[in-house]
Amino acid sequence: MTDIVQGLPMDRDAGPFAPPSAITRLRADRPVSPLAFPDGHQGWLVTGYEAVRQMMADTRFSSRQDLGVVHVPYETPGMPVATEPSPQIPGLFIAMDPPDHGRLRRKLIGAFTVKRMRALEEHIAEIVERQLDELARLAPPVDLVKHFALPVPSLVICELLGVPYADRDTFQLNSAQFLVREQTVEEKMGAYGAMTSYLAQLVIGKRAEPGEDILSDLARDEDLSIEELVGIAFLLLLAGHETTANMLSLGTFALLENPDQLAELRADPELMPDAVEELMRYLSVADIFYRYASEDLELGGETIAAGSTVVVSLLAANRDPERFENPERLAIHRKARGHVSFGHGVHQCLGQQLARIEMRAGFDGLLRRFPSLRLAVPADEVKLRTDMNIYGVHELPVTWTP
Numbered sequence: 001m002t003d004i005v006q007g008l009p010m011d012r013d014a015g016p017f018a019p020p021s022a023i024t025r026l027r028a029d030r031p032v033s034p035l036a037f038p039d040g041h042q043g044w045l046v047t048g049y050e051a052v053r054q055m056m057a058d059t060r061f062s063s064r065q066d067l068g069v070v071h072v073p074y075e076t077p078g079m080p081v082a083t084e085p086s087p088q089i090p091g092l093f094i095a096m097d098p099p100d101h102g103r104l105r106r107k108l109i110g111a112f113t114v115k116r117m118r119a120l121e122e123h124i125a126e127i128v129e130r131q132l133d134e135l136a137r138l139a140p141p142v143d144l145v146k147h148f149a150l151p152v153p154s155l156v157i158c159e160l161l162g163v164p165y166a167d168r169d170t171f172q173l174n175s176a177q178f179l180v181r182e183q184t185v186e187e188k189m190g191a192y193g194a195m196t197s198y199l200a201q202l203v204i205g206k207r208a209e210p211g212e213d214i215l216s217d218l219a220r221d222e223d224l225s226i227e228e229l230v231g232i233a234f235l236l237l238l239a240g241h242e243t244t245a246n247m248l249s250l251g252t253f254a255l256l257e258n259p260d261q262l263a264e265l266r267a268d269p270e271l272m273p274d275a276v277e278e279l280m281r282y283l284s285v286a287d288i289f290y291r292y293a294s295e296d297l298e299l300g301g302e303t304i305a306a307g308s309t310v311v312v313s314l315l316a317a318n319r320d321p322e323r324f325e326n327p328e329r330l331a332i333h334r335k336a337r338g339h340v341s342f343g344h345g346v347h348q349c350l351g352q353q354l355a356r357i358e359m360r361a362g363f364d365g366l367l368r369r370f371p372s373l374r375l376a377v378p379a380d381e382v383k384l385r386t387d388m389n390i391y392g393v394h395e396l397p398v399t400w401t402p
């Protein structure tokens with residue numbers, strides 16, 4: 001039996017793409033492990049694939065943060081220790097349980113149907129090509145994050161939601177600040193307040209004069225309050241560009257570091273759908289999630305006491321050898337569907353089809369247009385987003401032969 005882990009292991013000591021080695025050892029020894037939090041709380045860390053799926057499908061492991069205190073499993077200098085539940089934010093359905101969660105999510109299902117997303121494929125491919133044209137005009141080396149990985153999903157989500165792309169610098173700056181792990185509560189709430197103030201003005205305008213976009217469609221629904229519209233807009237805007245941007249940049253880094261897989265993908269672009277699923281599994285940029293045990297529960301042979309904060313690692317689950325053969329290897333031929341990178345259960349990512357389309361178009365265009373693409377710095381000099389709540393790279397300096 002393993003000792004109780006003191007705080008969530010954070011050090012990416014096994015390489016830029018792998019979970020911390022301490023988490024990998026925990027998964028092998030005890031997939032549902034007791035975890036000592038910095039504030040003294042005794043909670044749990046779930047790393048095994050089956051346990052993660054079971055937990056995320058069971059809504060008694062609550063997503064609400066207003067039921068009880070949700071403890072943070074790592075030191076956050078400047079952030080006061082939580083002693084009471086957080087207030088529920090209207091519209092933020094990712095932090096709700098049924099039936100409230102379902103009421104809001106149903107409002108959005110029509111906007112993100114597979115059929116509607118497929119109809120967007122050609123347009124997304126055009127956005128990718130235009131951005132690649134911009135990239136090709138630059139003299140290498142360039143930062144792929146700034147000039148490709150971030151603009152593409154930002155352009156797409158701005159257009160879908162009806163957010164003026166001219167405002168992107170403001171919301172990208174504030175969303176990046178909001179996702180910083182170690183910051184004061186004033187800094188975090190300042191970034192959140194700036195985003196929600198901006199979005200409030202936007203949705204008020206759309207309620208008065210709706211256009212042809214998702215936020216306008218929602219604004220036409222009188223059952224939704226302005227506060228709920230702001231919460232929904234915040235979640236869609238943040239999730240709609242941060243996750244895909246980091247997958248495009250970190251995924252390119254991973255392919256460049258696995259030249260055999262990159263060569264196969266270049267030789268056979270028909271492999272792209274499988275390659276995207278495998279990159280999702282292999283990288284799991286949205287890794288750490290929290291649940292609150294609303295009653296005494298059993299998971300993986302362990303008894304989780306009511307009131308416990310349960311931390312889940314999707315990256316560890318996606319690297320579980322009980323589910324995936326040779327999971328530490330990036331293998332673009334692997335049939336990786338069944339990975340939990342988009343979550344599982346009622347909170348499974350609403351925009352997953354959109355993300356897939358963007359990644360397929362993004363990787364396909366980049367590899368086709370830049371056949372000599374390579375890192376412009378040694379791999380160990382790439383700045384990793386270990387300080388952020390969505391993993392990736394801060395910059396990816398690349399070069400190519402014109």
